[in-house]
Amino acid sequence: MSDPVESSPLVDLPLDQLVACHECDLLMRKPVLKHDEKAECPRCGYELYAHRHNVVQRSLALVLAALLLYVPANFLPIMQLHLLGQNADDTVWTGVLGLYNSGMAGVAVVVFLCSMAIPLLKLLCQLAVLLTIRLNVGRSYGLLLYRIYHHLRDWGMLEVYLMGVLVAIVKLVDLAELSLGLGLLCFISLLLVQVWLEVVMSPHQIWVALSGEDVHAGD
Known part of the structure; x- marks a missing residue:
């Protein structure tokens, strides 16, 4: 089964909507986070970034x-x-x-x-x-x-x-x-x-x- 993140059409998206994993270089759409949430790479589990309060x-x-x-x-x-x-x-x-x-x-x-x-x-x-x-x-x-x-x-x-x-x-x-x-x-x-x-x-x-x-x- 193919990875839904990798198979999605990312080429046409602007750069500010993309994020790449620092560990495995997976390119994916940048998720929108709420307070105290964090985004992790679906491939390797590396923490991409977090949205912390104050x-x-x-x-x-x-x-x-x-x-x-x-x-x-x-x-x-x-x-x-x-x-x-x-x-x-x-x-x-x-x-x-x-x-x-x-x-x-x-x-x-x-x-x-x-x-x-x-x-x-x-x-x-x-x-x-x-x-x-x-x-x-x-x-x-x-x-x-x-x-x-x-x-x-x-x-x-x-x-x-x-x-x-x-x-x-x-x-x-x-x-x-x-x-x-x-x-x-x-x-x-x-x-x-x-x-x-x-x-x-x-x-x-x-x-x-x-x-x-x-x-x-x-x-």
Whole structure:
């Protein structure tokens, strides 16, 4: 039995009524979604896009929460090391400085970019994009910033840095007295908020809103 989606006459439809699956490249008619519904590929089950409720307002709240967590996550102590009567407070920033002062400038630059600079730049791009939609101004700049954000997505590696911190804690726990700092809680919270933001900030709705087709993207 043939697939009804594939056998339908799609050639004559305009491009804005078509959607292609990112996983299996199946071309199909774009379904119209209601609030809190999502479209899935009939061939492989991949989520094509979703229509979430109050996407702009919820995303703005999460972006602001992430920005508030950014400073304590990077500059408050992640862990406190007590060894031979000496105490040391380790933060993300002191880790970057330690690598640089140890002669590993290249590694320090990579850690700084992936754990501090690019995550902050991503959040600022998201904030600017959401504000252009919310205030209905400068959407052409919003389109540019959203493209930049998508290019940066693969370079913000907070989860990799967190795994490195957890490995270091496991290895050092038998060598010295360790106590976890507030910075670690803020760092984990920042990571979770960013993951939540990726889920809430529906790319399809953002692209449509930026293109001016949906002025009610925040509904």
